[in-house]
Amino acid sequence: MNTLRLDGVPVTVFALSLLPLWLPVLLGEAATRGTRARVTLGVTVALVLASFAVNGPVAFGALAVGLTLQAFGAGTDSRLIRSTLLASATCTVTTALALVFAWPVIAFVASVLAVTLRVGVMPLHAGAVALGDRSPAAQTQQLGATLVLVLAHLRFTDHIGFAYDVAPMLVVLGAVATLVPGVIALVQPDLRGFYRTATAMHGGMILASLGAAGRGHEAAALMVVLTTAFAVGGLGLLIVALEARVGPVRFDRRGGRVQAFPRLAAGFALFAAAGVAMPGTSGFIADDLMLHALWGESVAATVMIILGAAALAVASLRAYSATFLGPAVASVAPDLNGRERAATTVLVVALLILGIVPGLLLTPADVFLNLSDAP
Amino acid sequence: MLIHTTLALAAALPLAAALVVGLRVLVDATRPSERWVFAVVETSLVLSLVATASVAAQWAGLIGDPLRGEVSFGDWLRLGDYYIPAIALVDAAAVALGTLGAMLTLLVARFSRTYLHKEPGFVRFFTLLALFAAGVQLVAYAGALDVMFAGWELIGISSALFIGYFHERDEPIRSSLRAFTTYRLCDAGFLMAMVSVHELVGTTRLAALQDAATLPAWEVEVIAGMLLLAAMGKSAMLPFSGWLPRAMEGPTPSSALFYGGISIHMGLFLMLRVAPLLAAAPIVEYIAVAVGLTTAFYATSVARTHSDAKGALAHATLAQVGLILAEIALGFTTLATVHLTCHALLRVFQYLRAPNTIHDAHRLGHAAIVHPHPSASPTPGRLLRYGAALHRLRLEDRLDGFIAPVLRLARALDAFDRRLRGAPRAESV
Numbered sequence: 001m002n003t004l005r006l007d008g009v010p011v012t013v014f015a016l017s018l019l020p021l022w023l024p025v026l027l028g029e030a031a032t033r034g035t036r037a038r039v040t041l042g043v044t045v046a047l048v049l050a051s052f053a054v055n056g057p058v059a060f061g062a063l064a065v066g067l068t069l070q071a072f073g074a075g076t077d078s079r080l081i082r083s084t085l086l087a088s089a090t091c092t093v094t095t096a097l098a099l100v101f102a103w104p105v106i107a108f109v110a111s112v113l114a115v116t117l118r119v120g121v122m123p124l125h126a127g128a129v130a131l132g133d134r135s136p137a138a139q140t141q142q143l144g145a146t147l148v149l150v151l152a153h154l155r156f157t158d159h160i161g162f163a164y165d166v167a168p169m170l171v172v173l174g175a176v177a178t179l180v181p182g183v184i185a186l187v188q189p190d191l192r193g194f195y196r197t198a199t200a201m202h203g204g205m206i207l208a209s210l211g212a213a214g215r216g217h218e219a220a221a222l223m224v225v226l227t228t229a230f231a232v233g234g235l236g237l238l239i240v241a242l243e244a245r246v247g248p249v250r251f252d253r254r255g256g257r258v259q260a261f262p263r264l265a266a267g268f269a270l271f272a273a274a275g276v277a278m279p280g281t282s283g284f285i286a287d288d289l290m291l292h293a294l295w296g297e298s299v300a301a302t303v304m305i306i307l308g309a310a311a312l313a314v315a316s317l318r319a320y321s322a323t324f325l326g327p328a329v330a331s332v333a334p335d336l337n338g339r340e341r342a343a344t345t346v347l348v349v350a351l352l353i354l355g356i357v358p359g360l361l362l363t364p365a366d367v368f369l370n371l372s373d374a375p
Numbered sequence: 376m377l378i379h380t381t382l383a384l385a386a387a388l389p390l391a392a393a394l395v396v397g398l399r400v401l402v403d404a405t406r407p408s409e410r411w412v413f414a415v416v417e418t419s420l421v422l423s424l425v426a427t428a429s430v431a432a433q434w435a436g437l438i439g440d441p442l443r444g445e446v447s448f449g450d451w452l453r454l455g456d457y458y459i460p461a462i463a464l465v466d467a468a469a470v471a472l473g474t475l476g477a478m479l480t481l482l483v484a485r486f487s488r489t490y491l492h493k494e495p496g497f498v499r500f501f502t503l504l505a506l507f508a509a510g511v512q513l514v515a516y517a518g519a520l521d522v523m524f525a526g527w528e529l530i531g532i533s534s535a536l537f538i539g540y541f542h543e544r545d546e547p548i549r550s551s552l553r554a555f556t557t558y559r560l561c562d563a564g565f566l567m568a569m570v571s572v573h574e575l576v577g578t579t580r581l582a583a584l585q586d587a588a589t590l591p592a593w594e595v596e597v598i599a600g601m602l603l604l605a606a607m608g609k610s611a612m613l614p615f616s617g618w619l620p621r622a623m624e625g626p627t628p629s630s631a632l633f634y635g636g637i638s639i640h641m642g643l644f645l646m647l648r649v650a651p652l653l654a655a656a657p658i659v660e661y662i663a664v665a666v667g668l669t670t671a672f673y674a675t676s677v678a679r680t681h682s683d684a685k686g687a688l689a690h691a692t693l694a695q696v697g698l699i700l701a702e703i704a705l706g707f708t709t710l711a712t713v714h715l716t717c718h719a720l721l722r723v724f725q726y727l728r729a730p731n732t733i734h735d736a737h738r739l740g741h742a743a744i745v746h747p748h749p750s751a752s753p754t755p756g757r758l759l760r761y762g763a764a765l766h767r768l769r770l771e772d773r774l775d776g777f778i779a780p781v782l783r784l785a786r787a788l789d790a791f792d793r794r795l796r797g798a799p800r801a802e803s804v
Contacts, residue, residue, distance in 0.1 A: 126796045180788055187785040219454050254545065259495065266401055278532065279525035280390070285452065285459075288521060291570045292457060306566050310559040317535065317555050325542035338404075345402055352394070358452045366454040 004052040009368040012361055013151045014051035016226060018044070019350060020144035020233040023343040024137035027237060039073030040141065042066070047148045056107070056156030060096035063149055064089050067114075070142055078134060084127020085142070088117040092149070095157060104160045111149075111157045112170070112210055118146050119203035119228070122177040128203065129196050136195060136236030143229040150225045153210065154218045154369050163214030168297045174208025175294070175301035175308070182308030185315035191249040194319040195232075195239055198275060201312050202228040208305060209290050217293035218369035219362045223286040226354060226361075231275035231283060234347040238268050241340055242323070245333035251319070254326020263336045265324040267344040272320060274351045276313035282354035285362075378433050378446055382463050382516055385426040385473060386526075389480075389508035392419035396502045409497050413488050416501040420484055420508055424477040427512070431470045445518050445582055462518035464581050467709075468647050469516050471716050472637075476511035479636045479723055480504065486727060487628040496540055500626065507533040511637055514644065520569040520579035523648070527565065527641065531558040531609070534638050537629040538622045550621035557618050561608020564601035565645075571598055581648055588655035599656035602649050603663055610642030610696050613670045617771040619693060623685040627730055634689055635722030639696055640715050646703045647711060653704065663704035671697030676764035684729045692722050 021044065025036050046066025053059035071085035091114035098107035120128025132139045157163070178201055185197035206228060209221040242249065242257075242264055249255060258265040274281035277288075287309065294302045336344065354361060392415050399407055433442045448461040463469075484504055491497050506529055513526025535558065539551030573579045575594060576587050588595060606612070611619040622634055633639065646653060646663070653660055671694045678690035695718050702711040753761075793800060 122792070123795060129796060180792075183781070183785045184789045184792060187782060187789055216455075254542075254548070256543075258542070262406070263401055266397065270397075270401075273532065277528075279528050284525060284528075288459065289452075289454075289457075291566065292573060295570050295574050302570060303563075303567065306563045310563050313559050314552070314556045317552060321539065321542070321548045321552065325539065325548050326545070327543050341402055341404075345398065348398075348401065359450075362452060362454060370455075 003054060003058050004049070005054045006052060007368060009361075009365045010051040010151065013147060013222070013226075013365075014047060016350065017047060017051075017144045017147040017229070019347060020140045020147075020229045021047075022144075023233075023347070024140050024237060024240075027241070027339055027343055028137065036073065039069055042069045043073075043141075043145060047145060050148050050152055053152075056099040056152070057096045059152040059156060060092045060099065060107075060111070063145075063152060064092040064096060066145060067092060067118075067149070070145055078130055080127050081131045081134065084117055084131070087127075088114045091117065099156060104157065105162045108157045108160060108163055111153045112207075115146065115149055115153060115210060116203070116207060118142055118149065119206050119225075120200050121174070121203040121207045122180055122200055125200045125203060129200060132196055132199050132236065133192055136239050139199070140229075140233035140236040143233045147225055147229050150206070150210070150221065154213055154221060158210075158213050158218065158369075165214075167211045167214040170211025170214070171208050171294055171297040171301045174204050174206070174211055175298070175304035177204030177207055178308035179204075179304040179311075180308075182311035182315070185312050186318070188315070188319075189251055191239060191242075191251070191319060191323055194315060195235060197315070198235065198272075198312060199232055201308060202232050202275065204308070205290065205305065208294060208301065212290065212293035212297060215293075215297065216370065217289070219366040220286070220289035220293040222365055222369070223282060223354070223358070223362060224290055227274065227282045227286040227351070230347050230351050230354075231271050231281075234271035234344065234351075235268065235275065237340075237343060237347075238264060238271065241336060242268075245331065249323050251322035254321070255323045256326035256329040257331070258324040259328040260331035260333070261324070261335045263341060263344075265320075267336070267348065268324065269320055270348050270351075272316040274355075276309055276316055280355050281351045282358065283351070284355055285358040289362075377438070378430065378442055378465070379448065381426040381429040381433070382446060382465075383448070385423050385430065385477065385516065386509050386512035388419040388423045388426070389416075389505040389512070392416050393502050393505035393509065396498065396505070400498060400502075407498060409488075409492065412498050412501050413484075416505045417481070417484055417488075419505060420477070420481040423508060423512065424474075424481050427470075427473045427477040430465065430516075431474050434465050434467075434470045445580070447518075451521070459521045460519045460578065460580055461522065462580060463516040463522075464518035465516065468644065468712050471712055472640075472644055473512055473515035475716055475719055476515055476637050477508070479632055479719070480508045480511065482723070483628045483632045483636075483727075487626070490628055491626065499536075500540065500629070503533045503536055504629075504632075507632070507638075514641060517648075518581055520565075520572060520581065523581075523645070524562075524565055524569055527605075527609070527645075528562070530638055530641060531555070531562065534558070534622075534633050537625045537633060540625050540629065544624075546621075547624035550618070550624045554618040554622055557608050557615050561605050561615065564604030564608075568598045568601040568605070571601075584649055585651045587652050592656075595652065596656045596658050599649070599652050599659040600662070602645060602652070603659055603666075606642030606645045606700070607666060608642070609645070610639055610700070611693055612642070612666050612697065612700065613673055614770060614774065616670065616673070616693060617767070617774055619689050620681075620686045620767070623683075623689055627685070627726060630685060630689075631723045631726030635692055635726040636719045639692060640699075640719055643696065643699050643703060643711065643715055646700065647708055650703065650706075650708050654706065660704045664701045667697045667700030667702075667704060669697070671695075671701070673697075673764075673768065676760065677767050680761065680764045684733050685726070688722070688725055688729060692718075 043066045046062045049062035050059045067089035091110045094110035095107045181197040181200035188194045209224040213221040274283040277283040446463040451459040451461040510526040510529030517523035535555035674690040674693035681687035
């Protein structure tokens with residue numbers, strides 16, 4: 001019996017996951033690049049197995065290996081971060097075992113929990129937030145792996161009556177977890193605070209979309225997680241690049257850096273705009289699909305998500321203004337270098353293609369995910 | 376086939392220009408020259424104008440049979456029963472706005488080339504202008520609420536960034552944030568209406584909005600109310616007028632295009648588009664008339680006390696916009712379309728002329744025009760009205776009063792979240 005099969009949708013999602021997974025390695029410091037590349041290579045192999053596996057236990061088993069490798073290779077000695085990532089990996093092991101023993105409810109719950117811990121859904125966001133604080137680049141990498149995790153969830157654990165029944169509850173929880181960080185983002189005193197709340201807010205959206213996926217809206221969930229991986233991941237990479245040049249950025253006075261770093265400012269603006277549903281980017285389609293998916297489950301949750309996204313949009317413009325606008329400040333540090341420009345452009349182009357011709361991925365993905373076998 | 380090509384080009388060309396310039400800024404290590412940027416953007420705007428003129432000719436029957444109604448491009452996205460229709464609606468209002476938008480944008484682009492020569496933000500200005508032009512064409516010819524919302528958002532984002540154009544000073548940045556906040560909060564109404572129309576009617580096609588009128592009365596009232604909210608934000612109607620005078624911080628050409636010509640009228644265009652829905656929602660109709668007339672009265676009063684040219688012009692514009700909203704709500708849609716078009720043309724001219732008017736007044740020594748006061752001792756009522764107009768009813772203070780509790784709540788939530796994570800307390804900014 002074949003354990004692996006090359007279908008178009010998993011191949012595409014796997015290829016897309018390579019962007020947030022490998023771009024931080026290519027942009028990292030030369031001293032740590034070798035170690036990081038070896039860990040990422042191991043994670044990539046695990047993700048290949050997870051993406052192309054035709055049954056759930058193999059997929060989640062491979063994911064458990066990959067996520068464990070990521071937990072130890074995140075480049076941080078923080079116990080909180082490591083235990084969060086390991087807890088997420090343990091959840092995937094649980095999912096794999098539950099699928100082997102045909103306990104679909106446990107598989108579903110463990111899988112949702114694994115995603116929740118990784119994307120930092122409030123109130124389980126302490127670990128993911130700490131990772132974003134310590135190393136936005138590692139955060140971007142783990143968002144890449146989360147793409148494959150969500151794909152596995154949508155393929156192997158989502159097609160059960162329990163997922164259908166708990167959809168409204170997950171949607172409401174996700175909506176609250178979207179609105180709260182969206183509002184908190186308005187009062188953040190620094191760039192890291194903005195990034196932290198933006199990550200948590202997108203985590204809430206992912207949870208809500210996973211809830212809606214239980215009622216057949218898998219494509220919406222896939223688009224939401226793709227947008228998060230590229231937009232929030234891109235923001236993370238640019239924050240690393242900016243802080244390497246100017247140090248931590250606070251909002252107590254205008255930064256005035258747009259003259260010195262025009263490309264960095266343009267990339268930041270594009271990622272931030274994609275994260276809050278700018279038309280032409282995948283964020284617009286993700287929001288549109290998700291809101292339609294949520295409306296059927298809970299009108300109140302839909303309103304909360306709309307307001308949360310509006311609050312984050314205002315916070316994004318505030319962060320951009322405070323970081324880049326204002327009286328020009330001279331800098332001896334250069335703007336984005338060639339590799340950074342290439343990485344930014346690749347992510348921006350991916351966001352644009354998915355936003356302008358979303359059917360390229362979503363139409364086959366919708367068919368593929370709806371035809372996936374129940375466990 | 377011709378109509379498909381021309382409609383697509385009208386919006387796609389400016390969008391492509393914005394993408395080309397934007398990606399070059401991102402990829403190329405050297406800053407693109409003014410000449411190159413202007414050539415790319417101007418070419419796209421000229422071709423877009425030719426395309427819209429061709430659409431207008433086809434609509435009028437000058438090329439083949441008159442073409443009216445929906446033009447389908449298939450689906451932007453289809454997933455099972457759910458779809459986002461890529462559909463255009465060609466009618467008098469669409470042709471009027473599409474042609475007017477393309478013409479005025481090109482005019483302002485030509486004007487701005489000299490006006491902004493050697494400005495540090497030259498490239499940014501023309502990239503945003505192309506983005507705006509694409510947004511206007513999307514809104515004008517949209518045959519579905521989803522497509523219209525995409526254009527609507529492009530206009531909102533470019534508008535906010537234009538207001539903060541002179542970002543070396545603090546005030547334009549604050550004004551930009553204020554305008555963007557108003558837009559996003561009011562756009563929540565558009566989004567909710569769009570989703571609810573899709574769920575209740577089964578499609579977001581504008582031509583199908585007649586079917587929405589058959590829904591239960593309260594549902595129609597709620598949807599129409601949400602769309603009115605979006606229109607009020609975009610067109611700076613009371614109580615959301617506070618951002619308009621602050622928007623004058625942007626460069627004069629963008630003020631002319633946005634707050635004299637096109638953007639300020641977008642809310643009215645939305646109301647024209649959803650007129651069948653509005654006609655089935657009498658309560659919202661009454662509210663729209665009241666809002667329109669109150670805004671007209673307020674803006675007239677403020678315009679008479681304003682001491683700067685662009686601010687007075689902004690309120691004079693707003694007074695007419697209020698009247699047009701009342702016309703639409705009263706069912707005079709043809710009158711409103713004509714009023715809107717003529718008003719946009721006049722105001723763009725006045726805005727573009729504003730710096731010269733000030734210059735002339737200073738250099739040519741025009742005598743100050745002093746209107747003799749009608750009575751030697753003004754009545755308390757007249758003084759009260761004068762004071763209220765001078766302070767713009769303290770609208771911004773009142774709105775800030777609504778926002779302050781939200782920010783207090785945000786700080787409390789942030790403190791709670793930090794305690795939960797064991798993180799240090801934030802120093803407020």
